[in-house]
Amino acid sequence: MKLIVGLGNPGNKYHHTRHNIGRETVEEFATFFKAQNFKMEKKFKGKITEVMIGQEKVFCLLPETFMNHSGESVQLVAHFYKIPAKNILIVQDEMDFEPFQFAFTKGGGAGGHNGVKSVYQHIGEDIARFRIGIGRSQQNLPSETYVLQKFGTFEKLKRSFLRGKMVDAISDWASEGLTKAMNMWNGVKA
DSSP states (O other): EEEEOOOOOOOOGGBBGGGGGHHHHHHHHHHHTTTOOEEEEGGGTTTEEEEEEEEEEEEEEESOOOGGGHHHHHHHHHHHTTGGGGGGGEEETTTSTTOOOOOEEESOOTTTTHHHHHHHHHSSOOOEEEEEOOOTTTTOOOOOTTTTTOOHHHHHHHHHHHHHHHHHHHHHHHOHHHHHHHHHHHTOOO
16 A cells, blocks of 8 residues: 655645645546545544555545644554555655656655655655645745745646646556656656
């Protein structure tokens, strides 16, 4: 079994913000594979659904704890289903990448990302990450303000063009593993 986690904040207020790109990408992944609707599970502090990719059962999780406490939800699901850290993929926003550039990594520093820090605290760093670029503010806004902004019109168009590639990349992680997914997708230009 594998677990894919979409980092973000719950609620309509945060829908389509830069910080929620991970959460929304996992929702798109689940929709593509015709998963049932995400169901709120209080025991997991999050919404969860599952898909089959080949012979692999893959759980998709949207923590409802808000970003800074995402690790609580991830730990609860991983413990309940006995999913080892190496079978977990965190899908997150990444300020150090240009908008919608994406890449897989394993562990590494959290780079100031509080959702990743929380997951590391609860699970450890032996996890795969799918980092989706959101860039940095051109108006020198503080990071905490910038990440809660919605994407502009041009960015929305670019995202819609790349949505399928992101879903394919995550699917390859689930079916082929991290090393093959990195070889296939890291370096693909947005």
